[in-house]
Every structure is written in structure tokens, then in C-alpha cells.
Amino acid sequence: MKIFYLFLLFPLLSTSQVLGEKYINADSLVTTTISFENSKFKKSSGLMLAHGGHISQGKYIMKNDTIILEYIPYKVEKSKYEILSKSDSVRPEFGKNKKFDSKTVSISFSLFDTNNELVRNPYLILKSENKVIGSINPIGTNQFNYISSENSIEEIEIMKIGYEPVEIPLENFRGFISDVKVTFKLADPDTYNTDKKIEKYLWNKNDDVLQLLNDSSKSTIYKRVTNNN
Missing domain, CATH: 2.40.128.210 (Pab87 octamerisation domain)
Known part of the structure; x- marks a missing residue:
């Protein structure tokens, strides 16, 4: 036992x-x-x-x-943007072929998700010194143009409900016409x-x-x- x-x-x-x-x-x-x-x-x-x-x-x-x-x-993957093209000359659709104003930002955006599906109806948040100073709501499409000569706008944040936002500093875009592709990642709590x-x-x-x-x-x-x- x-x-x-x-x-x-x-x-x-x-x-x-x-x-x-x-x-x-x-x-x-x-x-x-x-x-x-x-x-x-x-x-x-x-x-x-x-x-x-x-x-x-x-x-x-x-x-x-x-x-x-x-x-x-x-x-960790985040929403991101990619510069597809960048030129300091005005395109034919803007008029004469001349140098673009050094203060002006002109960006043509196209928006997609990580599966390369179209993302429509974003919000643009305008920022200066990390503070929100305005907003824009492009309607109904995944492509839109942002044009501004306002120096006080230092950064734009592109937002879409359900996705992580994308922050884009504007300093390197001044004086150029650019094409930018934004790829949104689904938001994660x-x-x-x-x-x-x-x-x-x-x-x-x-x-x-x-x-x-x-x-x-x-x-x-x-x-x-x-x-x-």
C-alpha cells in the first residue's frame, strides 16, 4: 500500500x-x-x-x-501613400506649359484598399502645427484633385470610416503637380x-x-x- x-x-x-x-x-x-x-x-x-x-x-x-x-x-502595416509622378511644369489641361507657382500644391489622388479595391467618399482634414484648421469632403469617387496656395496648411489627413487615416506633409509638394496613390488599411481596434x-x-x-x-x-x-x- x-x-x-x-x-x-x-x-x-x-x-x-x-x-x-x-x-x-x-x-x-x-x-x-x-x-x-x-x-x-x-x-x-x-x-x-x-x-x-x-x-x-x-x-x-x-x-x-x-x-x-x-x-x-x-x-505593423499602416495606411500609406505613394508618389506616382511629380512635375514642376503645368500640364496641358492646366493651360500653358510654364513653371508652377512655388507656393502652390496640386495633387491628384487615387484611393484604394489593400486589395486594390476602390475607396470612395473620403474626408480631408487640413492641419497647421498639428491643429485642425478645416476640412473638405470630396464626393462620390475614389479620385479627386487637391489644389491650394495657402501656406498655412502644412499637412492634410485623408480619412475614411473603417480605415486607418493617412497623413501627408505638404512641404515637399509645393511648386509641383503630383499624382499620389493612397492605400488604406482596415482600422484595427x-x-x-x-x-x-x-x-x-x-x-x-x-x-x-x-x-x-x-x-x-x-x-x-x-x-x-x-x-x-
């Missing part, structure tokens, strides 16, 4: 030393979870009842009671980590909790999430 009891006790002792699949910190309005699988981790943080959160990824290694997270930056960094956690095996060592107060504790939670 003694051998039988030892046989039952051994697997219990072994499984208590296995790092859990998920740990959570919910001591404030922000809830953060860390998931572990196959030497990789995923970390997500977000406000309670809010849409979207901050997502991180990477690999982890264990050294005795220390869990080391090595963050791998996400390659989440943000993604783009930095390389390392975090260390002390793994308390008895209580099965993780304590963030990078925190000077050592008060950030992650509790294991079980299947019953």
Missing part, C-alpha cells in the same frame, strides 16, 4: 512544477494576460469594457525560478508592440504566480488562470 500511495503522489508533485498556460493581472482598471505555449508568449492589455487592447508577442526562457520574456516587435525589450518575472511555484521583477515596487502579480475560472 505504501508503494501505491507514493505512485499517486509523484505525478501531483510533478504537475505542480509546470508553468501554466495563462496568467492574469487585474488589480487596476487595466487587465493584462500573459499566455505561454511552445516557448512563445503572447501578452495583451486593455481597459475593462473597452474595445481593443495592446498586444505583444515574443519568446520566453526559464532559468530556475525566473521567467524571461524576450519581446519580438510586430511588423488593437495596437501592437513594435519595441524590442526584455522583462523578467519571478515564478512562485508554491502559489503559482508571476511577479514582475522590472517593477521597482515588485507589486505587479500575475495569477494563474485555471480551466475552472
Whole structure:
């Protein structure tokens, strides 16, 4: 009988030393979870009842009671613009072939999504010193012209509901007639980590909790999430 009891006790002792699949910190309005699988981790943080959160990824290694997270930056795609052509001479449709005014911006825009489908009805936000000073609403098409000689407009932001906006500084477009293709990326409620960094956690095996060592107060504790939670 003694051998039988030892046989039952051994697997219990072994499984208590296995790092859990998920740990959570919910001591404030922000809830953060860390998931572990196959030497990789995923970390997500977000406000309670809010849409979207901050997502991180990477690999982890264990050294005795220390869990080391090595963050791998996400390659985040954003909406972007591409200059297809740029000329300082007036096109035939504008009249005589002469040098364009050095203050004037003339851009012919065409708008697409990442699948090269047309995107129509954008909003143009006019900015100066990072402040909004006006807006324009081109109607019904994915192509439109923007022409202005107003020096106070330093940047335009092209927006479309459901997509990430595109910001275009105008300084390099002054004195030129340009063709620009804008490619919109669908909006994502989440943000993604783009930095390389390392975090260390002390793994308390008895209580099965993780304590963030990078925190000077050592008060950030992650509790294991079980299947019953």
C-alpha cells in the first residue's frame, strides 16, 4: 500500500512544477494576460469594457525560478501613400506649359484598399502645427484633385470610416503637380508592440504566480488562470 500511495503522489508533485498556460493581472482598471505555449508568449492589455487592447508577442526562457520574456516587435502595416509622378511644369489641361507657382500644391489622388479595391467618399482634414484648421469632403469617387496656395496648411489627413487615416506633409509638394496613390488599411481596434525589450518575472511555484521583477515596487502579480475560472 505504501508503494501505491507514493505512485499517486509523484505525478501531483510533478504537475505542480509546470508553468501554466495563462496568467492574469487585474488589480487596476487595466487587465493584462500573459499566455505561454511552445516557448512563445503572447501578452495583451486593455481597459475593462473597452474595445481593443495592446498586444505583444515574443519568446520566453526559464532559468530556475525566473521567467524571461524576450519581446519580438510586430511588423505593423499602416495606411500609406505613394508618389506616382511629380512635375514642376503645368500640364496641358492646366493651360500653358510654364513653371508652377512655388507656393502652390496640386495633387491628384487615387484611393484604394489593400486589395486594390476602390475607396470612395473620403474626408480631408487640413492641419497647421498639428491643429485642425478645416476640412473638405470630396464626393462620390475614389479620385479627386487637391489644389491650394495657402501656406498655412502644412499637412492634410485623408480619412475614411473603417480605415486607418493617412497623413501627408505638404512641404515637399509645393511648386509641383503630383499624382499620389493612397492605400488604406482596415482600422484595427488593437495596437501592437513594435519595441524590442526584455522583462523578467519571478515564478512562485508554491502559489503559482508571476511577479514582475522590472517593477521597482515588485507589486505587479500575475495569477494563474485555471480551466475552472
